[in-house]
Amino acid sequence: MKRSFLFFALLMFSGVCRAEDGYRLWLRYNKIENAAMLHQYRSNISGIAAHEASATLMIAKKELQSALEHLLDAKIADQQEAGDKTVVLGTPQTSPVINRLLRSVNFNLGKEGYAILTKKNDGKKITMIAANTDIGVLYGTFAFLRLIQTFQSIDELSIVSVPKIQHRVLNHWDNLNRSVERGYAGISIWNWHTLPGYIDQRYIDYARANASIGINGTVLTNVNANSLVLTRPYLEKVKALADVFRPYGIQVYLTAKFNAPVEIGGLKTADPLNAEVKNWWAKKCDDIYELIPDFGGFLIKANSEGQPGPQGYGRTHADGANMFADVLAPHGGMVMWRAFVYDARVQKEEEHFSEGATGHSSDIAAEDRFKQAYDEFKPLDGKFRKNVLVQVKNGPIDFQPREPFSPLLGAMPQTNLALEFQLTQEYLGQGTHLVYEAPLFKECLNADTYIRGEGSTVAKVIDGSLQRSTITAIAGVANIGNDINWTAHPFGQANWYAFGRLAWNHDLSSEEIAEEWLKQTFTNDGQFVAKVKDIMMGSREAAVNYMTPLGLHHIMGTGHHYGPAPWVANAGRADWNPVYYHKADQTGLGFDRTATGSNALAQYAPRVQQQWGNRNTCDEKFILWFHHVPWNFRMKSGKTLWGELCDKYYAGAAAVRWMEQQWDGLRKYVDRQRFEQVRMLLKIQEKEAVWWRNACLLYFQTFSKQPIPGQNEPPRESLDDYKRLRFPLAPGINNVN
Numbered sequence: 260m261k262r263s264f265l266f267f268a269l270l271m272f273s274g275v276c277r278a279e280d281g282y283r284l285w286l287r288y289n290k291i292e293n294a295a296m297l298h299q300y301r302s303n304i305s306g307i308a309a310h311e312a313s314a315t316l317m318i319a320k321k322e323l324q325s326a327l328e329h330l331l332d333a334k335i336a337d338q339q340e341a342g343d344k345t346v347v348l349g350t351p352q353t354s355p356v357i358n359r360l361l362r363s364v365n366f367n368l369g370k371e372g373y374a375i376l377t378k379k380n381d382g383k384k385i386t387m388i389a390a391n392t393d394i395g396v397l398y399g400t401f402a403f404l405r406l407i408q409t410f411q412s413i414d415e416l417s418i419v420s421v422p423k424i425q426h427r428v429l430n431h432w433d434n435l436n437r438s439v440e441r442g443y444a445g446i447s448i449w450n451w452h453t454l455p456g457y458i459d460q461r462y463i464d465y466a467r468a469n470a471s472i473g474i475n476g477t478v479l480t481n482v483n484a485n486s487l488v489l490t491r492p493y494l495e496k497v498k499a500l501a502d503v504f505r506p507y508g509i510q511v512y513l514t515a516k517f518n519a520p521v522e523i524g525g526l527k528t529a530d531p532l533n534a535e536v537k538n539w540w541a542k543k544c545d546d547i548y549e550l551i552p553d554f555g556g557f558l559i560k561a562n563s564e565g566q567p568g569p570q571g572y573g574r575t576h577a578d579g580a581n582m583f584a585d586v587l588a589p590h591g592g593m594v595m596w597r598a599f600v601y602d603a604r605v606q607k608e609e610e611h612f613s614e615g616a617t618g619h620s621s622d623i624a625a626e627d628r629f630k631q632a633y634d635e636f637k638p639l640d641g642k643f644r645k646n647v648l649v650q651v652k653n654g655p656i657d658f659q660p661r662e663p664f665s666p667l668l669g670a671m672p673q674t675n676l677a678l679e680f681q682l683t684q685e686y687l688g689q690g691t692h693l694v695y696e697a698p699l700f701k702e703c704l705n706a707d708t709y710i711r712g713e714g715s716t717v718a719k720v721i722d723g724s725l726q727r728s729t730i731t732a733i734a735g736v737a738n739i740g741n742d743i744n745w746t747a748h749p750f751g752q753a754n755w756y757a758f759g760r761l762a763w764n765h766d767l768s769s770e771e772i773a774e775e776w777l778k779q780t781f782t783n784d785g786q787f788v789a790k791v792k793d794i795m796m797g798s799r800e801a802a803v804n805y806m807t808p809l810g811l812h813h814i815m816g817t818g819h820h821y822g823p824a825p826w827v828a829n830a831g832r833a834d835w836n837p838v839y840y841h842k843a844d845q846t847g848l849g850f851d852r853t854a855t856g857s858n859a860l861a862q863y864a865p866r867v868q869q870q871w872g873n874r875n876t877c878d879e880k881f882i883l884w885f886h887h888v889p890w891n892f893r894m895k896s897g898k899t900l901w902g903e904l905c906d907k908y909y910a911g912a913a914a915v916r917w918m919e920q921q922w923d924g925l926r927k928y929v930d931r932q933r934f935e936q937v938r939m940l941l942k943i944q945e946k947e948a949v950w951w952r953n954a955c956l957l958y959f960q961t962f963s964k965q966p967i968p969g970q971n972e973p974p975r976e977s978l979d980d981y982k983r984l985r986f987p988l989a990p991g992i993n994n995v996n
């Protein structure tokens with residue numbers, strides 16, 4: 260009796276005092292335990308002066324005050340006047356002090372930028388968080404809190420920050436029934452059933468979290484769209500969300516189903532050049548803007564994977580996009596038209612999403628899927644309206660662990676291009692693998708397209724500094740669900756965070772972002788931060804190695820994309836099959852995309868072609884993307900392709916073991932709940948890494964006919980064992996919307 264009571268008490272104690280469920284994300288504001296830092300902060304801050312002239316300024320003030328009270332464990336006074344140690348928040352319109360002092364900033368803060376400056380005001384030291392707009396003040400407030408949460412000095416501040424990209428948008432692939440396509444963190448956070456009457460606290464916390472990293476737009480619904488969301492009852496629900504998000508600077512967008520005029524409008528056609536169709540959409544926009552005056556616009560997936568589009572009516576993507584652009588323009592809205600298209604001839608979603616479909620793959624995809632988006636969009640360069648963005652995935656195929664940058668990113672100088680990343684880890688271990696994606700984002704952002712000579716990075720294409728874009732945007736497919744910690748894996752939060760930070764400033768390094776995130780999310784302890792940063796920084800390369808090293812791609816299980824299935828050859832169309840992508844045979848491995856093969860390489864600038872066109876000089880991390888390489892080809896290491904492939908797979912799985920060991924040594928730095936979560940997830944990741952490694956090597960071995968080098972632990976299961984695995988209920992594939 261006594262013992263069980265003790266045990267219970269112990270549990271309670273550890274639960275109450277040590278557990279953290281991750282809900283607070285990187286906005287924890289725990290009391291600062293470091294005496295020196297606490298002293299510094301307290302000696303710089305005693306009160307706040309802010310004129311709460313708008314909802315946004317009220318939010319900024321409240322956030323700052325309550326955060327500081329927690330962090331500094333002190334009462335932070337409300338001050339009318341800027342006295343000594345006051346933090347002054349505001350714009351030139353709301354604060355005379357700021358009005359006077361902001362003039363010294365020789366920098367255009369624009370609509371969203373902010374300045375955080377230490378100043379003397381009437382002989383008193385103040386910290387000023389200033390901007391031209393209220394939302395700029397809110398961004399500055401979060402930046403100031405980030406400094407404190409990461410133990411930066413605030414003694415002499417002189418910070419000016421302006422976002423490089425205008426629209427920093429999350430794309431939710433959330434269905435109206437709350438399932439989430441490729442979602443691994445529970446169901447959708449949008450509770451359509453209880454909206455608009457019930458405002459879940461989650462909506463507010465979601466907005467806060469996004470504002471804290473500068474995300475200023477959200478597409479609420481799946482790109483595989485449901486027209487219902489455009490009907491009045493749903494628009495009222497959307498309005499309720501938009502009202503919550505507005506003071507946080509977040510605009511709401513919806514996905515528009517191309518044939519909505521037929522589905523919900525009673526028209527016979529959705530032809531974008533038909534006057535009635537255009538009127539229908541114009542009226543729809545009027546209705547939307549009446550409810551939501553700052554509605555952002557539409558994200559549209561058309562003529563792709565079963566989605567209807569203009570080609571169904573003999574029109575082009577430009578015809579389709581421009582029709583929407585014209586009806587949105589009077590309201591100031593914009594269109595994000597997706598370039599994720601590939602041959603639209605066979606389109607049965609049941610086949611796409613069913614596992615291990617029977618029958619043989621048809622030869623439908625006569626042309627390399629790699630080339631199709633470029634082939635369809637490049638001829639349309641210059642034909643899109645000013646308020647259209649063509650939204651391009653980072654790579655030519657589909658969010659693989661590693662892809663070369665999409666050739667479209669260097670091929671449409673007269674079109675606004677938006678870049679789309681995937682935060683949800685569809686191809687990166689889904690909800691269970693620790694994969695920090697910032698290095699993947701950076702690899703793409705830093706890639707040189709050579710569109711205007713050397714240094715024409717993707718980042719510069721997207722931020723408009725290279726081509727005169729009328730609008731700039733970047734999108735991240737959200738990894739957020741209703742799990743208590745939002746992202747299922749505690750480290751999934753880092754990908755959301757990194758996306759926001761890079762969208763604001765793509766010059767930040769992955770390391771800097773990891774460090775910031777770790778300090779705010781866990782602890783400032785240097786030992787912990789250094790060790791976990793190493794884990795994070797190596798994690799993406801580890802995943803590439805145990806899944807798809809050397810440029811392999813799309814060899815995961817059909818439909819659900821969970822786990823390896825390089826043997827699949829019977830999916831509904833040729834380019835849904837792993838065998839289509841790896842092309843393993845007796846001679847070698849990889850997809851010849853040079854002139855002797857599909858010649859997809861020709862879609863890149865000559866300098867890029869040079870870089871990847873020759874298998875002897877091609878960067879080996881991309882080699883199997885572009886070359887069919889003989890099994891005994893000598894790699895730079897001196898090993899054969901087969902030997903190198905084995906090494907990479909083994910190195911990937913070994914890296915996960917190393918990650919586990921590192922994490923195990925960090926128990927004392929982390930609350931029990933999150934420590935255990937990560938520990939258990941790393942165990943799953945290790946098992947899955949070994950599964951990937953073994954299944955892929957055993958399969959490729961049937962072609963290479965060579966042994967796995969002896970120093971490696973041999974696979975315990977047989978290839979058939981792996982082939983027999985089925986996952987009919989794997990998450991993320993519910994496409995009923």
Ligand code: BDP
Pocket residue numbers: 440441482483560564599657658685
């Ligand atoms: C793929 C996903 C699919 C999405 C599609 C898209 O497998 O579920 O609908 O991309 O981006 O990655 O439209």
